[in-house]
Amino acid sequence: MSTDLEAPLTRRRARALHAARHALRVPPVPRDFRSDIEGLRALAVLAVMLWHAGVPLPGGFVGVDVFFVVSGFLMTSLLLEEGRARGRIDLGRFYARRARRLLPAALAALAGTALLTVLFLPRGRWGEVGGDLLASATYVVNWRMAWRSVDYLDLERAPSPLQHYWSLSVEEQFYLVWPVVLLLVLVYAAGRARVFSTLTWVLTLGLLTGSLLVSWRWTLEEPAAYFVTPTRVHELMLGAVVALGARAWPRLPRAVAAALGWLGLGLVGVAFVVITAQTPFPGLWALLPTVGVALVLVAGPAAGGLGPVALLRARPLQWVGRLSYSLYLWHWPFVAVAAEMVHVGRGGPDTLPVHWGLLAVGLSVLPAWWSFALVEDPVRRHGRVLAARLPPGVVVRRTLRLGVNCTLAGAALGLALLLAAPQSETEQAARWRTPDVVEQLRSPVGADTLAVGVDDPAPAEAGGGTGPVVAASAGSGASDVLGEPPPVVQIPERVGDLAVPLQQVPDDVPVLEPEECFVALGGTRVGVCEGGDPEGEVTVALIGDSHAGMWMTAMDAIGRDRGWRVLAMTKSSCPPARGLVVERSGQAGDYRQCTRWQQRLDEALVRESPDVVLLSSASYGTTGDEKVAAGLGARIDMLLEEGMRPALVRDVPRAPFDVPACLLENEDDVPRCAFDREQGLATSGTGHDLLAEQRPGLPVLDLTDAVCPGRTCSPIVGEVVVWRDSNHLSATYVRSLRDVVEEQVSPVVLADRLGEAVRSGVAVGTGR
Numbered sequence: 001m002s003t004d005l006e007a008p009l010t011r012r013r014a015r016a017l018h019a020a021r022h023a024l025r026v027p028p029v030p031r032d033f034r035s036d037i038e039g040l041r042a043l044a045v046l047a048v049m050l051w052h053a054g055v056p057l058p059g060g061f062v063g064v065d066v067f068f069v070v071s072g073f074l075m076t077s078l079l080l081e082e083g084r085a086r087g088r089i090d091l092g093r094f095y096a097r098r099a100r101r102l103l104p105a106a107l108a109a110l111a112g113t114a115l116l117t118v119l120f121l122p123r124g125r126w127g128e129v130g131g132d133l134l135a136s137a138t139y140v141v142n143w144r145m146a147w148r149s150v151d152y153l154d155l156e157r158a159p160s161p162l163q164h165y166w167s168l169s170v171e172e173q174f175y176l177v178w179p180v181v182l183l184l185v186l187v188y189a190a191g192r193a194r195v196f197s198t199l200t201w202v203l204t205l206g207l208l209t210g211s212l213l214v215s216w217r218w219t220l221e222e223p224a225a226y227f228v229t230p231t232r233v234h235e236l237m238l239g240a241v242v243a244l245g246a247r248a249w250p251r252l253p254r255a256v257a258a259a260l261g262w263l264g265l266g267l268v269g270v271a272f273v274v275i276t277a278q279t280p281f282p283g284l285w286a287l288l289p290t291v292g293v294a295l296v297l298v299a300g301p302a303a304g305g306l307g308p309v310a311l312l313r314a315r316p317l318q319w320v321g322r323l324s325y326s327l328y329l330w331h332w333p334f335v336a337v338a339a340e341m342v343h344v345g346r347g348g349p350d351t352l353p354v355h356w357g358l359l360a361v362g363l364s365v366l367p368a369w370w371s372f373a374l375v376e377d378p379v380r381r382h383g384r385v386l387a388a389r390l391p392p393g394v395v396v397r398r399t400l401r402l403g404v405n406c407t408l409a410g411a412a413l414g415l416a417l418l419l420a421a422p423q424s425e426t427e428q429a430a431r432w433r434t435p436d437v438v439e440q441l442r443s444p445v446g447a448d449t450l451a452v453g454v455d456d457p458a459p460a461e462a463g464g465g466t467g468p469v470v471a472a473s474a475g476s477g478a479s480d481v482l483g484e485p486p487p488v489v490q491i492p493e494r495v496g497d498l499a500v501p502l503q504q505v506p507d508d509v510p511v512l513e514p515e516e517c518f519v520a521l522g523g524t525r526v527g528v529c530e531g532g533d534p535e536g537e538v539t540v541a542l543i544g545d546s547h548a549g550m551w552m553t554a555m556d557a558i559g560r561d562r563g564w565r566v567l568a569m570t571k572s573s574c575p576p577a578r579g580l581v582v583e584r585s586g587q588a589g590d591y592r593q594c595t596r597w598q599q600r601l602d603e604a605l606v607r608e609s610p611d612v613v614l615l616s617s618a619s620y621g622t623t624g625d626e627k628v629a630a631g632l633g634a635r636i637d638m639l640l641e642e643g644m645r646p647a648l649v650r651d652v653p654r655a656p657f658d659v660p661a662c663l664l665e666n667e668d669d670v671p672r673c674a675f676d677r678e679q680g681l682a683t684s685g686t687g688h689d690l691l692a693e694q695r696p697g698l699p700v701l702d703l704t705d706a707v708c709p710g711r712t713c714s715p716i717v718g719e720v721v722v723w724r725d726s727n728h729l730s731a732t733y734v735r736s737l738r739d740v741v742e743e744q745v746s747p748v749v750l751a752d753r754l755g756e757a758v759r760s761g762v763a764v765g766t767g768r
Contacts, residue, residue, distance in 0.1 A: 035312060037300075037321075038321035039312025039318065040268075040312060041324040042316075042317040042320035042321035043066065043268065043317070044063035045327050046320060047061075047062070047066075047272055052335045053357030053358045053360065053361045054353065054358075058272070059272045061277075062271050062286075062288075064167045066289060066290075069290050072174070072240045073240070073243050075175065075178065075239075076182075076239065076243035082094070083182070091179055091180065094179050095400065095403070098175050100379055100383045100399050101380060102172075103402070103403045105326055105372070105375050106168065107406040108375045109330055109371065110413055112330065112371075113129075113162060114133060114414075114416075117417065118420075122664060122665050123422055123665065124421075124422060125661065126418075129160060130416070130421055131144070133162055133410065133413055133417055135165075137407055137409075139172040141169050142165075142166035143169070143229075145227045146226075161333040161336035162332075164328065169229075173229050174229070178236075182200065185203065200244060207237045211232070212284070212287075214231055215231035219281065221522065221524075232282065235286060238291070239294065242294050242297045242298055252302040256302075257299040257300075257301075257302035257306075260298060261295060261303045261308045261309075263295055264291070265292065268293060271288040271289035272289075274288075322372070323368055325372075326368040326372040326376055327368045329368070330364045331364040331368070334363055334364040335352065335360045335361065335364075379402075383399065386398065422664055446733045446737070447733065447736040449717065450709055491671050491714040491716070492670050493668070494667060494668050498720065498721060499720050502663055505660040506724055508724050509550075510549060510550055510731045510734070511553075511731075512529035517530075518546070518572070519574075522593055524593050524596040525600065528568075528604065529552065530565075531552055531567070532555065532565050533559055535565070536559060536562075536566075538565065539567060539611050539612075540564050540565070540566050540610060540611065540613075540614065541569060541613045543614070543615055544574075544615055544617045545571060545572060545575055545618055546573075546618070548616035549570040550734055551741065552568050554735060554742075558738060562746075567608060569601060571594065571597045573594070574591070574598070575617035576616075577628060577632050577635055578631055578638055579634050580595075580634075582594045582595070605639070605642065606642060609643075609644070611644065612647065613644050614648075614649050615632060616685075617651065617686070618651060618654075618686070619654060619685065621683070623686065624686070625686055627687070629688075632648070632691050633691060645752040646698065647701055648701065650704065652729060653677055653684055653707065653713055654683045654727045655675055655680060655727065659673060659715045659722070659725065659726065660725070662715065670714075670716060673715040674713060674714055675713050676713070677711050677712060680713055681704065684727070699748050702744075707729065707737075717733070718736065720733045
């Protein structure tokens with residue numbers, strides 16, 4: 001009987017011997033349970049939850065960055081330990097452990113979020129949430145948020161209940177790539193500990209530095225920088241640095257380690273207070289909390305009871321830390337539902353009231369506990385049972401299969417929600433340069449059905465009507481000359497048959513050509529959208545935000561008929577003011593992209609040299625009437641100095657809710673989606689009324705009477721939905737306003753052509 005030493009040297013045995021030799025040459029990484037890490041998790045999730053609830057903790061959102069550093073440390077420690085103990089990194093085993101730890105609990109939260117969506121969110125939002133659910137299940141939702149230029153810090157808009165999955169996507173992408181990188185280094189080193197150590201340090205520090213530079217640069221330029229993985233890698237790599245130096249940290253003098261640990265915890269606490277939604281983040285500011293976390297991790301082994309663990313090991317924090325993953329998954333969907341219920345960003349409060357936020361977060365604790373007790377912890381413990389009973393390869397295959405099934409189930413939930421949502425044509429198919437449907441399907445439709453030249457009396461009941469009616473007035477005309485009673489437009493009881501299907505209305509947007517000429521949130525260049533007659537002798541330009549761009553549909557038709565060259569120079573959420581720093585609630589720092597765009601607009605206007613410039617903009621309540629009016633006034637002065645004739649297009653009434661979504665929920669009760677005109681005007685066009693008062697000679701084009709003919713605004717006029725959301729007119733309705741717009745723009749163009757001074761009464765409608 002041969003001994004083990006006499007056994008033949010097979011390929012498998014050779015690998016085992018090589019692994020054993022290698023195992024002696026890679027520094028060991030401590031893997032004992034650390035209560036300070038559990039406490040850090042608790043602080044991080046509590047900060048995020050309280051901030052989402054509206055509690056005045058300005059930098060609570062940086063709790064996510066605490067998680068990133070801890071994850072980078074733990075995952076790198078695990079991989080290094082496997083490399084030390086086995087001489088290799090088993091990717092299948094690593095991915096299986098991550099799948100068992102993360103995916104079942106994530107699927108439970110996805111299923112709960114889908115249920116909350118169906119129960120509490122309007123059907124018009126199901127498609128959006130379904131897409132987010134699909135992206136969350138496949139861990140790419142951070143890129144979806146970046147592509148849509150979602151502002152995570154903007155609490156004034158109805159949030160996606162799955163927006164918080166962006167951070168999980170970043171971590172999962174890290175988990176996919178980092179083990180492969182370390183494995184390649186391990187293979188290349190071939191047991192040479194110094195080579196392995198040197199290359200790993202070089203790669204880690206290189207990724208940390210490169211990502212930090214990218215984060216600093218992109219944060220100054222792109223709102224999407226908050227979500228994308230390259231701007232967050234440095235935080236994970238900071239945790240990896242702590243793991244790589246794990247052999248040295250226990251040698252620190254106890255007093256020094258304790259001082260470093262408390263300093264680090266202090267930095268995290270300071271970050272929760274001094275970093276705000278106006279701080280350019282992540283960028284260099286992310287170093288404040290992340291370096292703090294790294295110092296706590298460094299100090300832990302040597303500081304002992306003198307370090308932050310004295311505080312972090314408190315029993316309540318340990319309990320919260322155990323539940324931190326489930327709490328993070330479940331709290332935000334409840335907050336998003338609460339925001340929907342109180343109509344945040346849809347006519348309700350500007351931000352979620354604290355008492356609603358705390359109620360939502362408090363309610364989320366129960367399903368989070370159930371998820372932990374019934375899914376997360378049992379699945380994890382079952383993995384240990386399998387590992388004790390079955391061969392490692394079998395356990396890995398079963399666990400990976402579990403992970404794939406969880407991913408497929410989550411994706412199926414997203415697809416189901418997408419299919420259950422009101423169906424619409426694709427955005428591209430729903431866009432018309434000039435909506436032929438207006439002429440082809442129903443003529444007249446929209447504003448074409450309104451009477452002209454009628455004063456705006458109080459609402460009156462129409463004989464034989466089926467619902468509330470409002471008096472109509474759209475400019476000048478002759479219906480009252482004939483001695484007929486003032487006509488009215490009736491708010492229909494039911495949605496009925498529309499010129500544009502209700503599900504398609506959100507996509508009923510103007511076509512701005514060439515492609516991407518409308519500048520999104522992150523852009524700073526000035527795109528020039530072209531319409532009308534390219535060879536026209538008169539050039540009319542629309543400048544401002546999307547509320548200026550929405551008039552392009554009518555101006556394009558007018559320009560082609562009248563021989564005008566029509567241009568649009570517009571940028572999302574950016575008024576055409578000059579020298580104005582826009583304050584956007586939730587924006588990470590001032591809206592610097594808008595400021596740069598405004599500066600470059602000067603050059604574009606001089607280059608294009610339009611004859612007439614129409615200015616318009618939306619509501620900028622956080623900036624204020626005085627500042628916006630002053631900025632618009634400065635723009636008008638600039639235009640006059642350059643020989644261009646300015647005119648203001650008064651913003652239209654803003655609905656206190658998403659109009660198509662309301663109609664989808666109230667197809668048999670349309671009057672529920674009507675709203676008060678004066679209130680709508682009060683929340684629209686920041687600074688417009690003040691500007692008109694300050695400059696009585698400025699032509700003001702006011703289409704209010706044609707959009708909201710009466711004291712109550714009807715969501716449907718002439719079988720056309722007027723608003724495609726809460727504040728933009730549908731392109732089809734704007735097209736039906738063609739004649740009214742022409743009637744008000746033509747005198748301004750004529751005055752310019754005749755070289756006359758702009759008169760105070762030219763093309764002015766009170767709209768009141």
